[in-house]
């Protein structure tokens with residue numbers, strides 16, 4: 001009887017999601033997870049937006065839909081057309097899903113350094129994947145420029161241009177930002193996340209700044225090898241890119257148009273070393289049951305650092321961009337961790353998770 005009552009009470013506490021219209025209707029409205037153990041340990045209130053719950057598995061589903069909707073609204077693509085993008089992963093996966101759901105062809109140019117899992121997944125989703133040599137953005141053979149050129153060479157095709165098409169940041173301004181504001185009841189002292197295109201940080205940051213009247217602090221979180229922290233800290237000096245990180249999908253060598261829409265309002269930036277990100281990744285798996293990619297772990301480290309700056313009891317939100325599934329052969333492999341000099345930083349009680 002008691003267990004039946006408990007079960008009924010649990011059922012009642014769920015709010016029922018409405019039936020949604022196709023794959024794209026399932027994008028967004030993700031939970032905001034209170035990271036309980038971490039918050040209790042640190043004395044802050046840390047929240048992670050569960051973007052891995054998007055139907056294509058990452059925060060980039062929102063951008064993919066936003067970019068395609070933008071092209072449709074402007075009449076740039078007609079039924080049966082082709083969507084072309086240069087991407088190393090999650091945006092391509094989001095686009096491939098949205099293209100299937102809306103009847104478009106999808107062509108993805110990607111650097112030939114990417115994992116076979118990602119190439120396979122894109123092909124399973126019906127995308128025409130074109131791996132090209134991994135060369136710098138300044139080189140005309142860079143995957144982005146090749147994507148643009150190809151889109152221009154065929155009829156009824158668009159290059160979605162995730163880095164410099166601000167429909168990307170706008171998608172977060174009208175969905176991710178408002179969701180976080182509502183979920184926290186507007187009681188949010190800080191927000192931080194890392195950037196690839198800058199769409200998430202710019203869109204969410206702009207919305208939270210506007211709603212809070214500038215009170216919510218917005219900080220950029222950067223991996224090693226990115227130029228953005230030094231750009232922000234130096235008041236706008238762009239250094240040459242050097243170094244690398246185990247995190248995928250984040251870090252930049254230039255100020256994209258998406259980031260440019262918000263960069264003057266960013267309050268500060270941190271660079272988070274890989275050692276801290278990987279330990280957080282394992283800790284959150286152990287204590288919160290979260291299985292997340294390395295950019296998400298970096299974001300959570302930054303959220304704690306921002307909370308430290310903002311003071312006792314402060315409330316900070318960040319983004320859990322995707323799950324570890326796309327990276328598990330690396331992040332949970334002893335050999336791979338050792339090759340990056342990271343095996344030793346995992347505390348002994350967490351080493352059991354490195355099972356590959």
Ligand code: PMP
Nearest residue numbers: 195196197198199200249295321
């Ligand atoms: N994390 C992961 C795993 C990603 O793939 C990306 C996008 N490349 C980001 C974070 C950063 O998102 P944005 O492009 O909105 O800056």
